[in-house]
Amino acid sequence: MSSQDTPVMQPAGGKTADKVFKGIAYACGILILVVLAAVFLFLFFRAWPLIGGDQSANSATISSFTGGKTNSFWGYVLPLLFGTVLVSILALLIAFFISIGIALFISHYAPKKIATGLSYVVDLLAAIPSVIYGLWGGLILVPAIYPFWNWVATYLGWIPLFAGPAANPQRTVATVAVVLAVMVLPIITSMSRDIFLQTPTLQQEAAYGLGATKWEMIKLAVIPFGKSGIVSASMLALGRALGETMAVLMILSPGLTYSIKLLQASQNQTIAANIAAQYPEANDLGVSTLIGTGLILFLITFVVNYAARKITEKASV
Amino acid sequence: MAEATKKKNLDGAPVIDFDKFRPTRSSENSRKRKDLFMTGLIGLAFVIACIPLVSVLWTTIVNGLKRLNLNFLSYNMTGVVGGNPTPSGGYGGVVHAIIGTLEITGGAMVISIPIGIMCAVYLVEYAHGGKLAMTISLLVDVMSGIPSIVAGLFAFSMFTIVFGPGTINGIEGSVALSLLMLPTVVKSCEEMLKIVPNDLREASLALGVTKQRTITKIVLRTALPGIVSGCILAIARVIGETAPLLMTAGYISSTNVNLFSGQMTTLPVFVYQEYSKLNANCPVHATSACVPTIPMERAWAAALVLIIIVLVLNLIGRLVAKVFAVKTER
Numbered sequence: 001m002s003s004q005d006t007p008v009m010q011p012a013g014g015k016t017a018d019k020v021f022k023g024i025a026y027a028c029g030i031l032i033l034v035v036l037a038a039v040f041l042f043l044f045f046r047a048w049p050l051i052g053g054d055q056s057a058n059s060a061t062i063s064s065f066t067g068g069k070t071n072s073f074w075g076y077v078l079p080l081l082f083g084t085v086l087v088s089i090l091a092l093l094i095a096f097f098i099s100i101g102i103a104l105f106i107s108h109y110a111p112k113k114i115a116t117g118l119s120y121v122v123d124l125l126a127a128i129p130s131v132i133y134g135l136w137g138g139l140i141l142v143p144a145i146y147p148f149w150n151w152v153a154t155y156l157g158w159i160p161l162f163a164g165p166a167a168n169p170q171r172t173v174a175t176v177a178v179v180l181a182v183m184v185l186p187i188i189t190s191m192s193r194d195i196f197l198q199t200p201t202l203q204q205e206a207a208y209g210l211g212a213t214k215w216e217m218i219k220l221a222v223i224p225f226g227k228s229g230i231v232s233a234s235m236l237a238l239g240r241a242l243g244e245t246m247a248v249l250m251i252l253s254p255g256l257t258y259s260i261k262l263l264q265a266s267q268n269q270t271i272a273a274n275i276a277a278q279y280p281e282a283n284d285l286g287v288s289t290l291i292g293t294g295l296i297l298f299l300i301t302f303v304v305n306y307a308a309r310k311i312t313e314k315a316s317v
Numbered sequence: 318m319a320e321a322t323k324k325k326n327l328d329g330a331p332v333i334d335f336d337k338f339r340p341t342r343s344s345e346n347s348r349k350r351k352d353l354f355m356t357g358l359i360g361l362a363f364v365i366a367c368i369p370l371v372s373v374l375w376t377t378i379v380n381g382l383k384r385l386n387l388n389f390l391s392y393n394m395t396g397v398v399g400g401n402p403t404p405s406g407g408y409g410g411v412v413h414a415i416i417g418t419l420e421i422t423g424g425a426m427v428i429s430i431p432i433g434i435m436c437a438v439y440l441v442e443y444a445h446g447g448k449l450a451m452t453i454s455l456l457v458d459v460m461s462g463i464p465s466i467v468a469g470l471f472a473f474s475m476f477t478i479v480f481g482p483g484t485i486n487g488i489e490g491s492v493a494l495s496l497l498m499l500p501t502v503v504k505s506c507e508e509m510l511k512i513v514p515n516d517l518r519e520a521s522l523a524l525g526v527t528k529q530r531t532i533t534k535i536v537l538r539t540a541l542p543g544i545v546s547g548c549i550l551a552i553a554r555v556i557g558e559t560a561p562l563l564m565t566a567g568y569i570s571s572t573n574v575n576l577f578s579g580q581m582t583t584l585p586v587f588v589y590q591e592y593s594k595l596n597a598n599c600p601v602h603a604t605s606a607c608v609p610t611i612p613m614e615r616a617w618a619a620a621l622v623l624i625i626i627v628l629v630l631n632l633i634g635r636l637v638a639k640v641f642a643v644k645t646e647r
Binding site: 028042109122132135138139213246301304308309313 | 373444458466470478482503528533557627
């Protein structure tokens with residue numbers, strides 16, 4: 001009976017395979033930690049000449065990047081950081097209310113059949129590559145949005161943010177923020193939609209039972225339930241906006257100031273777009289400088305994402 | 318009121334004036350107005366979100382169709398001078414970019430899918446919610462937020478440190494993309510492994526099957542459709558990445574099929590490069606065959622090809638998930 005012999009033989013061979021498989025699984029799990037550490041370490045080593053190298057050469061590189069405006073690393077990176085944060089927060093402000101609205105529309109207003117279709121549409125929005133948003137933003141949105149921003153600059157110009165005259169073509173922070181808002185919208189929408197759908201039915205029905213209108217029900221039951229989810233979704237969206245490269249690179253006319261004049265060209269630049277723009281012409285030390293700025297971007301997005309996940313974790317426990 | 322007085326007569330309970338609690342008509346109306354207003358706002362939010370989507374798709378299709386033909390898909394950019402047509406009758410094409418995209422994304426798949434699946438197996442099957450597993454799970458989430466340009470810088474630094482300065486090749490791009498792909502693969506595989514019914518595992522283990530065989534033959538087999546669909550969606554996510562490939566894979570106008578040496582063009586990078594060319598030169602005495610706006614038209618056509626690839630991948634991923642879904646009891 002050969003079929004009886006094989007099971008007897010099997011465990012011996014099976015055990016080694018078992019151990020090897022377990023080892024591989026553990027190794028792959030730990031590899032995640034190794035990779036994250038490697039990202040930090042390789043960037044750090046490549047950026048080392050910034051700290052340990054010849055400081056006068058560094059200063060020369062940086063002043064050639066900035067056209068002589070500054071020659072210290074922090075003088076170079078802080079305006080970039082300011083621009084990055086400014087653009088991302090504006091994008092988040094624009095996207096936040098709209099995406100909460102869509103999430104509520106999908107979870108509580110639309111009929112079920114339409115709602116699934118809408119979810120697909122939102123996912124589709126997330127799937128479009130950023131370079132296409134950049135192309136669309138640069139060639140279609142920039143000319144199309146000029147009349148609107150011009151109107152804003154004319155009638156709301158007394159607010160420092162909208163100080164005119166509006167640049168034409170509108171390759172400005174305001175336009176970039178609109179495009180980034182479109183890009184982060186699906187992130188906030190899909191996460192908050194999922195959490196809104198989890199609102200306990202009992203609580204919703206209790207609110208209705210007390211005679212609440214639909215909006216009052218949402219205010220009483222849905223929003224308080226989904227609060228932490230909304231916060232963490234927004235932070236994830238912020239992380240995405242901070243690191244977005246192509247859309248900014250293809251639309252924004254760059255500058256290196258601490259200006260908040262959203263409608264004027266050549267005011268700000270983001271870290272990610274600056275790396276992509278300067279990289280092709282940079283020499284060895286220049287690349288080190290750019291990688292140094294990249295390291296700062298990495299640390300910031302890491303912290304933002306970490307905080308976002310911690311909030312979700314706490315909420316789900 | 319009549320009932321209330323009757324009750325008071327019966328057992329001496331205090332009189333409750335229910336009329337006090339009756340909503341006035343004005344408050345009722347204002348609540349209704351507010352409800353209607355918010356419904357309107359929420360509907361409006363949805364309409365606003367549709368505008369960019371429709372606009373992006375519409376302009377890409379309209380502008381892209383102008384130059385999207387067989388010639389565009391079967392030639393590369395060698396021999397393209399200014400806005401002049403090439404001997405083949407076209408204006409250059411994207412075949413080299415399509416090959417580059419497929420190879421680099423394929424490389425990223427080969428690196429990240431096995432690691433991702435094994436990492437998910439570790440998280441679900443071996444680590445039963447231990448501290449290390451919690452940390453790894455959290456870091457996978459955090460990793461999914463790494464900016465794509467940082468992934469590019471990482472691959473670039475690693476290759477220049479390990480293989481010497483000036484290294485630019487396709488596999489470097491694959492490494493950068495796999496860093497972006499890995500968290501998506503791990504997350505979706507983890508979700509899929511979690512919904513495999515525990516009965517299956519227990520039944521298999523009770524028959525004396527080793528753990529490794531239980532996992533490969535039962536758990537992974539059951540979760541296969543979900544894993545495939547998750548991987549396809551992860552590919553769709555990275556296939557449109559531009560920034561990391563700008564600095565790792567480079568840009569050339571001829572076809573390069575060797576992933577391990579030489580620069581390689583991908584579709585998104587092609588779109589960006591054509592976009593930044595703005596206009597092509599046409600000599601003063603050029604015929605009407607010379608098109609000065611050809612770079613933009615090529616960019617749109619390549620963008621259309623890219624969007625079609627991404628959307629088809631998304632569609633396949635969702636279909637696989639839907640058609641072959643594991644039926645779990647609720």
